[in-house]
Amino acid sequence: MNRHAPTAVRPVVTGVGVLSAAGEGTTALAEAVVHGKAAFGPVTRFDVSARRTTRAALLPEPRPLADAVLAAVGQACRRAGLDPADPDGGPPVLLALHSDRHTRATLAEVAAGTTARWGGPGVLRAYTGACVAAGTAVADAAQLVAAGRRPRVLVAAGHLVEPGVFAAFDAGRALARDGELRPFSTGRSGTLLGDAAVAVLVEAEPEAERRGAPVLARLAGWGRAGDAHHVCRPEPGGDGVARAIEAALGRAGIAPEEVDYVNANGTGSTLSDHAEALALRRVFGGHTDRLPVSSSKAVHGHALEASALLELVVTIGALTDGLLPVNAGWLGPDPEIGLDLVLDGPRTARPRYALTLNSAFGGANTALLVAAR
Template identity: 45%
Template sequence: MSDDVVITGYGVLTAFGFGADAVRSGVFGGGDRFRPIERFDTARFRTDRAAVYSGDGVPGVTISPLETPAQAPVLRACVVAALEMAGHDGSGAPLLLGSAGDRRADPSFWQTPGTEPPLDSLPGQLAHRIGADLGLGTPRLAYVNACIASTTAIITGAQLVRGGHARAAVCAGVHMVSADIFAKFDSGQAMSTDGAVRPFSLGRTGLLHGDGAAALVLESAASAAQRGATVLGRLTGWGMAADGHHVVRPHPDGAGLAAAARAALRMAGREPSSVDYVNAHGTGTAFNDSAETRGLREVFGPGVTVSSTKSTTGHLLEATGAVEAVITLLALADGVLPPTMGYLEPDPECDVDCVPNASRVANIRVAVSLNAAFGGANAALVLERAS
């Protein structure tokens, strides 16, 4: 291991808009962007709502409310913003991406014999073409392991930097709400039936999807110092664990999340008692939230403060880890905990302080961001304030 890993830039999109100010006003302000979907027909689904973005707030991109947006231009805008913030030209920096690919072409591919999907529909091509277009280095890799995909990208980039294989890495994730993925979650009856996401609350009925993308520039501390770059935060630990409990249900005791969190804390050299805040996976489903609570209490005890920002952004699937890492960075920098919105009343199985319904001022120095995925995959990041 050659050096500490720091974060020197990011770009982010949520349903609230592009950039950090949109996150501050929307996520930290407790906004609600769950709206009826116009970009595809929802008549056959149990719900018609998601947190979707439309408008011209993304540099170089106009997103129509009536069309599923292409992933490539949104992702490119986030990478460009991250590099500009970092003051880095991207040369030599690998691009690691979490994405299931651009889903817009899927219906025509399956319905029209002989058609070929455009290259941008393939996750690996998204990484390769954006990396080549912006003059980034190699490897250019895409991860498709569902809701820990962009967390995996961040962990891979951190390993490359800390191991001395790259001075900097660009790690990103993207998901734009699409009909086919929406249909799969709807058929599994995972979606909220009351138009809101209520993590850790009694009366929660499920998750809702959201548009999201983010890119982060990870860099060695030595490289950042040499360039005179501003350090926005430090990535001091990471961990992954697979519990293999069930194809879609989490381990009932949150064993995988707990193992990932412990591994990340060991790498960071931190005791659980030193963690001031956890950005929880918090999907708002009955199975996830109770299982995650047990895992949180197993690692951190009863006193840890958590919140779920999916209550405002929606579930961002492959983009989740990257966007929530940016949110956690802002919490550390601003000294404000994002709220868990939609909270109705306590659930005895979710007895954690989840910052219900309003943000909270707090002096936090160490935070953990947790993500979980189908198949028992789990990941954790330890993020620390820059100074």
């Protein structure tokens, strides 16, 4: 395992905000994921009559993407107890978005809205790196804080299901034919897309203590790796996923056996789920048989560039609430998977460390390791 020098400052999470198909706020999301209440329904936002798949996980109340992201930012900043009047309180924003003709305008709206309400320099950097965009942003935020370069950084992300991306996924036969996302299950046939707007405030632990801010979790480690195997197919043995996990564990200085839960990438793809299961077996060895795993995408859908941040919020919830999310959509075991999946209701646990994993087309992989506060 690669070992990294200990960070100068421990980065912690002091605020989270989320809008998802489960509703607004973390309580609604937690209720859905721990009980496996899948939020998929018919797509009514645009015409899908010519598509093979017609379901997605959509926000209960439609709104423009920038408005949704700013609502999540407000939740996170209020929960962290930021004072808008504090001249030093406004954090820079790292923003993950899908790259299209609306990206520049959305970025500008989020930057202006964040600065007007919470101060700070606005959006420092935009991330459009597909399904690991937000995971990369969190890793950069943690590094900025750990190195003492910023006292706090706000990571925000947003994705709304749109006709162009939906059509591309449908044409590529990436969407589940039966309209259900079934991670690691026999009979799985693909993913389903989902809406999400998420914000997470990453802060230096001494700064959080100075402000008396609530510490929800600690970002103990982060890792990134690419396998460059194929433009859309995963490396069959899960090499990039395994190396990202090893980098996160090495940065935290912990052994694989200390990890007590994994919120997997688990897209419901036959090839991707199998490769990820092999990666987990490679890193965790015999501990894999006792390591609870689930994919919360089975409930809230695949939010593309916002996925990693949404799933980080879910994983932090598992640490704080002591309830592991259900791996929903289950039909039966795939003999090639061999994971200890959380099935048939939430599992009570008190994880010391939990991993959340994400992978993207092109072979990019991120691993974020969070520790109980």
